[in-house]
Amino acid sequence: MGPSIIVIGGNAAGMTAASRAKRIDPNLRILILEASRFISYSICGVPYYPSGEVAHHEELIAFTPEQLFEKRGLEARTRVKVEEILPGRRSLRCRELDSRREFYQNFDSLVVSTGYVPKRPEIAGAELSGVFTVSRLEHGISLREAVRRPGVGRAAVVGAGYIGVMMAQTLRRCGLEVSLFERGPQVSPHLDAECAEAVQEELRRNGVELHLKTRVRRLIGESGRLESIAAGDLTLGADLAIVDVGVRPNTELARASGIACGVTGAIEVDDRGQTSLPSVWSAGNCAQTRCLISGRPMVSSLGTTAAKQGRVVGENLAGIRTTYPGALETSIEQVFDLSVARTGLTLGQAGQAGFRADSVTVKAADRAAYWRGSAPLRVTLVFEKGSGRLLGGQIAGRQSAAKRIDTLATALAAGMDLSQLSQLELAYAPPLATLWDPINIAANAGLRRLAGR
Amino acid sequence: MGPSIIVIGGNAAGMTAASRAKRIDPNLRILILEASRFISYSICGVPYYPSGEVAHHEELIAFTPEQLFEKRGLEARTRVKVEEILPGRRSLRCRELDSRREFYQNFDSLVVSTGYVPKRPEIAGAELSGVFTVSRLEHGISLREAVRRPGVGRAAVVGAGYIGVMMAQTLRRCGLEVSLFERGPQVSPHLDAECAEAVQEELRRNGVELHLKTRVRRLIGESGRLESIAAGDLTLGADLAIVDVGVRPNTELARASGIACGVTGAIEVDDRGQTSLPSVWSAGNCAQTRCLISGRPMVSSLGTTAAKQGRVVGENLAGIRTTYPGALETSIEQVFDLSVARTGLTLGQAGQAGFRADSVTVKAADRAAYWRGSAPLRVTLVFEKGSGRLLGGQIAGRQSAAKRIDTLATALAAGMDLSQLSQLELAYAPPLATLWDPINIAANAGLRRLAGR
Numbered sequence: 059m060g061p062s063i064i065v066i067g068g069n070a071a072g073m074t075a076a077s078r079a080k081r082i083d084p085n086l087r088i089l090i091l092e093a094s095r096f097i098s099y100s101i102c103g104v105p106y107y108p109s110g111e112v113a114h115h116e117e118l119i120a121f122t123p124e125q126l127f128e129k130r131g132l133e134a135r136t137r138v139k140v141e142e143i144l145p146g147r148r149s150l151r152c153r154e155l156d157s158r159r160e161f162y163q164n165f166d167s168l169v170v171s172t173g174y175v176p177k178r179p180e181i182a183g184a185e186l187s188g189v190f191t192v193s194r195l196e197h198g199i200s201l202r203e204a205v206r207r208p209g210v211g212r213a214a215v216v217g218a219g220y221i222g223v224m225m226a227q228t229l230r231r232c233g234l235e236v237s238l239f240e241r242g243p244q245v246s247p248h249l250d251a252e253c254a255e256a257v258q259e260e261l262r263r264n265g266v267e268l269h270l271k272t273r274v275r276r277l278i279g280e281s282g283r284l285e286s287i288a289a290g291d292l293t294l295g296a297d298l299a300i301v302d303v304g305v306r307p308n309t310e311l312a313r314a315s316g317i318a319c320g321v322t323g324a325i326e327v328d329d330r331g332q333t334s335l336p337s338v339w340s341a342g343n344c345a346q347t348r349c350l351i352s353g354r355p356m357v358s359s360l361g362t363t364a365a366k367q368g369r370v371v372g373e374n375l376a377g378i379r380t381t382y383p384g385a386l387e388t389s390i391e392q393v394f395d396l397s398v399a400r401t402g403l404t405l406g407q408a409g410q411a412g413f414r415a416d417s418v419t420v421k422a423a424d425r426a427a428y429w430r431g432s433a434p435l436r437v438t439l440v441f442e443k444g445s446g447r448l449l450g451g452q453i454a455g456r457q458s459a460a461k462r463i464d465t466l467a468t469a470l471a472a473g474m475d476l477s478q479l480s481q482l483e484l485a486y487a488p489p490l491a492t493l494w495d496p497i498n499i500a501a502n503a504g505l506r507r508l509a510g511r
Numbered sequence: 512m513g514p515s516i517i518v519i520g521g522n523a524a525g526m527t528a529a530s531r532a533k534r535i536d537p538n539l540r541i542l543i544l545e546a547s548r549f550i551s552y553s554i555c556g557v558p559y560y561p562s563g564e565v566a567h568h569e570e571l572i573a574f575t576p577e578q579l580f581e582k583r584g585l586e587a588r589t590r591v592k593v594e595e596i597l598p599g600r601r602s603l604r605c606r607e608l609d610s611r612r613e614f615y616q617n618f619d620s621l622v623v624s625t626g627y628v629p630k631r632p633e634i635a636g637a638e639l640s641g642v643f644t645v646s647r648l649e650h651g652i653s654l655r656e657a658v659r660r661p662g663v664g665r666a667a668v669v670g671a672g673y674i675g676v677m678m679a680q681t682l683r684r685c686g687l688e689v690s691l692f693e694r695g696p697q698v699s700p701h702l703d704a705e706c707a708e709a710v711q712e713e714l715r716r717n718g719v720e721l722h723l724k725t726r727v728r729r730l731i732g733e734s735g736r737l738e739s740i741a742a743g744d745l746t747l748g749a750d751l752a753i754v755d756v757g758v759r760p761n762t763e764l765a766r767a768s769g770i771a772c773g774v775t776g777a778i779e780v781d782d783r784g785q786t787s788l789p790s791v792w793s794a795g796n797c798a799q800t801r802c803l804i805s806g807r808p809m810v811s812s813l814g815t816t817a818a819k820q821g822r823v824v825g826e827n828l829a830g831i832r833t834t835y836p837g838a839l840e841t842s843i844e845q846v847f848d849l850s851v852a853r854t855g856l857t858l859g860q861a862g863q864a865g866f867r868a869d870s871v872t873v874k875a876a877d878r879a880a881y882w883r884g885s886a887p888l889r890v891t892l893v894f895e896k897g898s899g900r901l902l903g904g905q906i907a908g909r910q911s912a913a914k915r916i917d918t919l920a921t922a923l924a925a926g927m928d929l930s931q932l933s934q935l936e937l938a939y940a941p942p943l944a945t946l947w948d949p950i951n952i953a954a955n956a957g958l959r960r961l962a963g964r
Contacts, residue, residue: 464915
């Protein structure tokens with residue numbers, strides 16, 4: 059048998075690393091250790107479970123440990139927490155969470171793919187029953203039970219990032235009254251104002267009560283159960299609250315074991331995924347990477363980047379030398395009938411990264427204007443003044459239209475400028491697109507801005 | 512007043528050239544001469560008019576001559592045929608088609624944007640009443656009248672290119688029985704076999720009777736009216752027939768005036784759109800361009816390329832020196848509930864262009880597999896053996912999914928290879944996409960093929 063690899067964390071990055079390594083080199087012995095009850099599931103699908111849009115939680119699971127062994131030859135153990143990495147001995151001190159039994163597990167190579175954890179809110183009452191965070195399948199299962207409890211009619215969502223916006227929708231789909239509270243001036247801080255405004259319109263149109271620039275002061279309970287929420291000058295009754303004040307890389311274990319972390323708080327890795335300790339690798343939302351546009355250190359919270367980093371680590375574990383180039387943070391969200399997407403840097407992020415940046419936003423038809431069902435698409439392009447180099451983009455439109463963001467993600471990966479974007483030959487047919495694609499139109503608007511016309 | 516520009520042909524290329532030039536330099540005097548009754552309309556929308564999917568033909572028209580003058584300061588005359596270009600005198604001999612009056616019109620610069628014309632079929636009976644080609648708005652108007660005539664129940668479509676496939680659908684939507692005849696082994700010669708097969712399935716599923724490898728021998732009439740069609744060993748009754756045996760650049764006028772044409776039969780232009788004659792420019796489906804992938808001469812029949820070429824000519828007319836880089840022939844079609852798209856070279860075209868080419872096709876879910884409405888997407892990548900350079904791609908999927916072709920068009924414009932495509936960070940959310948985009952999956956399949964695994 060070949061060398062033994064342990065993977066800590068059984069989702070996007072860890073599972074991809076394990077699968078990829080085993081596929082290339084079937085002699086590798088690979089064991090995945092996962093602290094929760096589930097491995098290999100769609101974390102991004104969890105918000106759709108409480109409302110029943112995904113009927114059974116099993117649908118979210120790609121492989122149980124048994125299936126994983128049978129189909130891919132990978133071993134996995136759930137409810138096992140790694141309590142200490144002993145790098146000198148190439149060993150892990152582990153605990154079975156159900157039996158509380160401690161055991162040691164040796165490795166030749168280790169992959170730390172512990173992902174992220176929700177930040178703890180600094181809000182009194184966050185420990186009350188009825189207050190949830192959503193970052194694991196177990197949370198989705200608990201929340202589905204909670205929304206179906208008799209008498210649950212009013213929900214509060216604290217924080218309007220990816221998870222907060224998604225959960226506000228889910229709770230509306232569950233038939234609840236929903237108030238969404240956000241300290242900042244807009245929802246979705248990963249978007250510039252124009253696209254965030256589109257999200258806000260769509261949330262309001264679907265009955266979400268939006269409280270922007272509003273600080274939640276306190277979650278108020280009785281007998282340990284949530285009763286109301288004090289936010290700004292208001293106190294509102296709430297039977298249920300979801301808190302999303304962001305996530306942070308889950309690095310306690312790594313830090314305690316002497317693995318170096320970077321300026322972002324995430325585990326420092328080279329472009330192959332190697333940490334500061336020999337034979338210890340890391341990938342995913344606990345590992346630091348670079349922004350593909352600015353070259354600056356960053357940490358992603360997306361499953362897509364996690365999987366791509368994991369793939370690179372898996373290839374290197376199997377002896378193929380590949381590298382991960384860096385992240386664009388391309389993402390897409392469905393907000394009721396709207397889709398909204400981003401890639402690269404927002405105008406705000408571009409400024410922070412030291413670029414002399416500008417942006418244009420155009421609103422253009424997603425299909426031929428005369429086509430029934432044609433709807434406006436908003437396209438924002440962020441670009442460097444002078445050079446016209448594309449730095450980022452955002453798209454909002456009906457149904458799946460924002461998936462067109464991939465064109466901008468590809469243009470960013472290629473280092474294109476507005477002139478090149480303007481001449482891209484994009485596909486047209488009246489029921490599906492326009493003769494001049496909104497991306498071409500936005501690029502032309504950007505070129506006029508650059509030329510001062 | 513500034514110099515005077517005449518544009519021959521008032522659609523995609525000509526209209527864009529005129530509008531762009533006037534926008535940059537409002538002093539230019541620009542006159543558009545158009546032989547048909549309409550200018551500035553969506554030719555690509557015409558096939559949707561006979562079925563009533565587009566209710567009024569006016570919806571297809573962006574500007575009447577009056578609106579064009581009012582909104583853009585451009586003059587246009589319809590039903591005027593240019594009969595001769597007199598380059599030495601910088602003059603045109605023109606004829607008003609309604610009054611038959613001849614007149615001369617001088618120019619400082621001339622743009623020839625006469626587009627394409629349908630090829631004449633070498634089939635006996637093509638002149639019968641009830642036999643149509645579809646390349647202009649007038650044809651759509653006549654056809655709408657024809658399909659509504661009492662007793663019209665059976666239609667034949669001869670040729671399964673872009674127009675034939677689209678018209679077969681339109682006629683089905685009009686409630687007719689439709690037989691589609693194609694000499695070649697597949698529909699849509701601009702697609703490789705896998706995507707063409709998807710089109711064929713969708714046509715059949717929607718009741719189009721498909722006759723592949725079938726030569727139409729004769730259109731048979733009585734008293735000058737179509738009655739039946741003899742194809743292969745069959746003779747089928749037909750009240751109406753549409754003939755699509757391809758198009759060719761409309762260059763009679765240019766040739767007769769001594770403008771040089773290239774190997775493709777289209778007007779030879781440099782990358783700014785200049786013809787062999789001084790002050791005479793050409794753009795659109797009558798002008799030769801280069802394939803962006805192979806560098807070989809080609810002529811496009813697409814409105815998108817026409818408009819982009821027109822824009823470059825317009826900028827040069829207004830004194831801004833820009834160039835048109837070449838065409839990818841990116842196109843998308845709706846075939847009932849399927850969308851199918853292509854860009855760059857098919858495997859067949861790549862071979863003809865001298866590439867050592869290979870291709871892979873994958874079928875992967877367009878949305879998370881557990882999402883209701885998730886459907887398979889077919890992605891074909893054509894690439895160069897050895898280098899892995901992307902040469903072309905094709906996508907077929909439900910609804911608008913094939914618009915994802917734009918990612919491949921952008922990758923082609925950037926000269927990407929399969930490794931770069933494999934690492935593209937494309938957008939994911941369960942209702943809209945998958946963690947590994949089908950394009951990433953296809954690139955990985957291509958890389959395995961390249962590595963001989």
